[in-house]
Amino acid sequence: MATPKIVLFYAFAPLPDPEAIRLWQRDLAASLHLRGRIIISEHGINGTLGGDLPAVKTWVRRFREYPAFRDADIKWSEGTGVDADGHSLDFPKLSVKVRDEIVSFGAPGELQVDEHGVVGGGIRLTPQQLHELVDARGDEVVFFDGRNALEAEIGRFRGAIVPDTDTTRDFVRLLDSGVYDDLKGKPVVTYCTGGIRCEVLSSLMTARGFGEVYQLEGGIVRYGETYGDDGLWDGSLYVFDGRGSVDFSDHTAVIGTCAGCGEPTARTANCPDASCRRQFVVCAACDTVRCTEHAAA
Numbered sequence: 422m423a424t425p426k427i428v429l430f431y432a433f434a435p436l437p438d439p440e441a442i443r444l445w446q447r448d449l450a451a452s453l454h455l456r457g458r459i460i461i462s463e464h465g466i467n468g469t470l471g472g473d474l475p476a477v478k479t480w481v482r483r484f485r486e487y488p489a490f491r492d493a494d495i496k497w498s499e500g501t502g503v504d505a506d507g508h509s510l511d512f513p514k515l516s517v518k519v520r521d522e523i524v525s526f527g528a529p530g531e532l533q534v535d536e537h538g539v540v541g542g543g544i545r546l547t548p549q550q551l552h553e554l555v556d557a558r559g560d561e562v563v564f565f566d567g568r569n570a571l572e573a574e575i576g577r578f579r580g581a582i583v584p585d586t587d588t589t590r591d592f593v594r595l596l597d598s599g600v601y602d603d604l605k606g607k608p609v610v611t612y613c614t615g616g617i618r619c620e621v622l623s624s625l626m627t628a629r630g631f632g633e634v635y636q637l638e639g640g641i642v643r644y645g646e647t648y649g650d651d652g653l654w655d656g657s658l659y660v661f662d663g664r665g666s667v668d669f670s671d672h673t674a675v676i677g678t679c680a681g682c683g684e685p686t687a688r689t690a691n692c693p694d695a696s697c698r699r700q701f702v703v704c705a706a707c708d709t710v711r712c713t714e715h716a717a718a
Contacts, residue, residue: 424474425500427457427511427662428481429642431523431617433465433538434489439519442466442487447517453480456512457662460523464534466490467523467617469662471500471509489536496615496642501664511663524621527590531628532621543611543623543634548647551610551637555653563604567592567613567622568659574702575666575677575687576641576656578612587699592622596629608633614658616640645669657687665689681707 436442439461446459446466453476459468470480485491502510521529533540546554555562564581566573573583582604584595595601609631611619619636626634637644641658648654649670656676657666666687675685679702686704693708 425471425503425509425511426474426477427469427471427498427500427509428477429469429496429498429615430484430493431465431467431615431620432490432493433523433534433620434536435534436461436463436465436489439463443517443519447515449480449483450515450517453477454507455480456509456515458512458515459517461517461519462521462523462529464529464532465523466493469512471503471511471662473503473507476507494616494639496639498642498667513663524618525589526593526621526625528593528625531625533624539620539624541624541627542620543609543627543636545638546610546635547638548644548652551635551644552652554608554610554635558608561608563607563609564653565601565604565609565611565622565626567611567618571689571700571702572614572659575689576654576658577676578610579653579655581612589618593625596625602630605631606633608635610635610637612637612641612644614640614660615642650674659689677702679704679707 442461450470453472455470455472455476457468457470459466470477481495500509500511504510564578566577566581566583569586569588570583577583584592586592609626611623611634613619616639623634623636641654644654645658650673655674657668657673659666675687677685677687679686681703684704686702688704689700690703690708692699692701
């Protein structure tokens, strides 16, 4: 059986013809039997793809041939499996689209990029530099979760602030409301899954007067590769594919709580009620409980 792999990638760079990039990436991925999701805008590219190892390696080589993507940070992880044609079992199909934003904060007019990436973003910290900052500044350091609140329910940095967000678009509203203005004099470390959301979030915070903003380079993925579950991270990492979540070691803490029975779980699932578009942290036995509760509400 072919070895299944998943790559998570992004690059911020001015793209004069996003539609041409879309057609190239659609045809390339399809020819290699890859599945996943790619979003392209005038600001860059963001995506995740899965398939068998030789096909993914070929895609990476071709992807890096485009000058703007040569230095893109590509993160590798294990996939669940592939079918007889080499299609990833972690993605239902291949989707390649052009959008106004490669991360949907709802503020495309605020984002500025150049050949070096996002203009005005937070100071980049490697996982090692993050530990150095915490060692030097202690409790002054504020971890600020740049993901949707659901994702943080099953895994987050210890003591992190988790904004009450259902979608990424909620961040601009919360920042503009002033609810986090008390952080403007503190060292704030933004973090997200692979680093892309914090590229934008940190620039939005800097533009709103947050004076000492950092971003965890490579996101939680790179931190987990470096420290596993023996650092400042607790729990599982939510992922947007068929795996649902990934763990960084054989002793990952289970910090999520089932919305149905209250038992510990790292499992998330869509509400089975057709009128409900939410996801919940819920164990397998309580899927129908959530459905009943939603219908009653």
